Amino acid sequence: MVQNKPTQKKNFCIMGDVYGVLMVPKELELEKVNNPLPFQLKIQLPNVGKATKDFLRTREVREFFSGALAGAMTKAVLGPLETIRTRMVVGVGPRNIAGSFIEVIEQQGWQGLWAGNAVNMLRIIPTQAIELGTFECVKRAVTVAHEKNKEKGGPKLQIGDMSLNFSFSWISPTAVGGAAAGFVSTLACHPLEVLKDRLTISPEIYPSISIALRKTYKDGGIGALYSGLCPTLIGMLPYSTCYYFMYETVKNSYCQAKKKKNLNRAEMLLVGALSGLTASTISFPLEVARKRLMVGALQGKCPANMAAALSEVIREEGLKGLYRGWGASCLKVMPSSGITWMFYEAWKDILVIQKGLL
Template sequence: MVLGSGSLQKKRGNGDEGEVWLVGEACAADGEGIMVVAKELEMEGKDGVLELRLRVPDVRQALKGLMRKREVGEFVSGALAGAMTKAVLAPLETIRTRMVVGVGSKHITSNFLEIIEHRGWQGLWAGNTINMLRIIPTQAIELATFECVKRTVISAQEKWKEEGGPKLQIGHVNIDLSFSWVSPVAVGGAAAGIVSTLVCHPLEVIKDRLTVNREAYPSIGLAFRKIYRDDGIGGLYAGISPTLIGMLPYSTCYYFMYDSIKRSYCRAHKKKALNRAELLLVGALSGLTASTISFPLEVSRKRLMVGSLQGKCPPHMAAALAEVVREEGLMGLYRGWGASSLKVMPNSGITWMFYELWKDILLVERSHL
């Protein structure tokens, strides 16, 4: 059977959101009298009238269901936290960059007033679009990876505790591979740093090229194509080795310190969760601690990067560290630590504050992690 020509009518289903009915009179089909109906359609007939129910996918409901998933909520929370943090701290980043490259006054207040005078308030957010494009995926991937790996390790340790962990036998010696002594937070932090660096390092390379030589690289798309054409995939991952070496201890320590300080503070004050001001403080302290511990690696990484530009690059990170100690003493390993701390502390604190805020909003139906 088929619907008579020109007899179609459209109406909504009875209370079933996303359902549309097509109604028309039935008549015999030519030939075999067979009508093929897609699986998305439901056909009912009564008194010579056919009703075709077309089930339209409910996109809004699907998105709501997707956002209820913990992993998706954490990923989106990380992206929003990164974007909001960069938006808040963009003026400080602009002033810091001008002072590092020697543009304008050497004093923060004077540099701030110079920007306002020549470019207006918008000048404080100059170049923030590039930073946004870099930090949003980086922060989303990093925080989502941390949460996912931490939960996976905790689950595996609990399972191995109940059922017995894997063992490796070498002769008469049995080696327990359950790794019950390993901190899930430290493992999650290490994985977060490695994964986010591997995925987003090309964005860092493009940002640096745009910052250093805007004439040669006028846009993100042109910069990507030019780097890929000249140097291939390797050009997009220039400096990845020292970056990973420096990122691993920083990221591991950063997440471990955040979790440890947070738990200790809650235990001491008999609280289940921190308020926004406390999250800001704990995040800032964790960032400061991690930066202090890993700062010598950051100094050697910068020495490797600058040396490659000047044609006298040390062969590896250990050589760069030895060169710094030989030329400037042990204190040279912490040169610039103060300025770096002024950037790291508010960045870390604000990121954690916004991240926990968005998790509370997006994962409101779930219990507190």
């Protein structure tokens, strides 16, 4: 004989709406009464402070700030040399360095040697930050791509029974990083370069940054702020590529020869100066054409394009005119390059290496 187990009696209630009815346990009905809201809406705001701190701690941001600080310190020291170099390249004043110094001091006083240096500082801080940050980032990315290609092999092209393997190991990460650095920084900061040159050449017409910006925009709109961009980019690519390639190559070769891991500050200064000298010499004719285009309107004779600017220089002064102001340029570029690398490596030691990000 089988005994049925006593079942527990449950209380039920009827719940319904226009679509029908539903029998549910009494406990659910009571819970619904005690908690009238069918759901709870919870919105969790992002932790902006933590996200900002994590972002500022990244290696790329610290390299960016290292470049900005190095550029600012360099331009603060070398402002007078930049003024003399610009005047000689565009053909304003005496054709020798000493005469240019004397003329500027006689006409504008000692402060004239720093004419346009305020906008130069505003220009160089983002320019150097973007340039050095882009160089490090692109060089690192290309290096990683090379390592992956060594493990997996390069891209392949299959044509019937024939298979072609492509290898990009011959591409230098340093050269690609240098070209990218010059290209990106020029696009981002070219208008500041235009304003700086106008403040340097014609301080009586453009006495301040705001007036220079307003008059330049009024004369030619946005296009005037990018005057000379084409020769700048064309000249920047060989300069920037050679500049970074020379520095990295000479630095690594010297360290291997001396069996040391890093250069000291004096060695960085010398290697950086040599890199700047080499790169400037190769690309200097394009620098002359660029300056002519950027300030030609101020003298009432603006060449139509880079080729026209180069032709004009050769016609008026011969081939040697393509290197007019080269001495003043080297006087500025060599210490500027050396000091920039010295300051950059020093700040990178503090902000990147000591923080364990390298």
